[in-house]
Amino acid sequence: MSGAKVKPVEEWFENLGHAKETRTKIHFYFQDVLGGESPTVHKVAQSGITATSPTNFGQISMIDDLLTAGPEPDSEVVGRAQGTIGFADLNDTAIHMGLNILFTQGKYKGSTVTVSGRNPIFKTDRELAIVGGTGCFRMARGVAISNTHSFDVETNYGVLEYTLYITHY
Secondary structure, eight states: OOSTTHHHHHHHHHTGGGOOOEEEEEEEEEEEEOSSSSOSEEEEEOOTTGGGOTTOTTOEEEEEEEEESSSSTTSOEEEEEEEEEEEOOSSSOOEEEEEEEEEOSGGGTTOEEEEEEEEOTTSSSEEEEEEEEEGGGTTOEEEEEEEEEEEETTTTEEEEEEEEEEEEO
């Protein structure tokens, strides 16, 4: 193998047996813009029944949401949430999420955490799996807790609160 990134990862992996497991808790907000002039959620596909489904079953969207330290849109930027969401339940409004949380500022800058799972969007304390990560979150696992902080139906703008409980090396 060649490449500038391979050697540091190989060294990290070879020393993994001596590495100490670390636990990190991170709290932030998604700025989820579903409408207006600059949406961050875009529908890319739908099934034959999406238009008549009470749960939007089969609708698939890509997201690139801004992550902020506080719930206000002009709060300090900490990163982006990028990935795919799809309405995946015929009977309950729940989405399947496959997201990369990319940290663009601070001590985690350049690192990612991957979140996957079922998100019943009208419930509180929604639990999603942390299934991986990169950078300082290599071999991450854990739990993400999601709650809707606010949603403005007129502007189609949501603020989602997330707390990540991460175990990593």
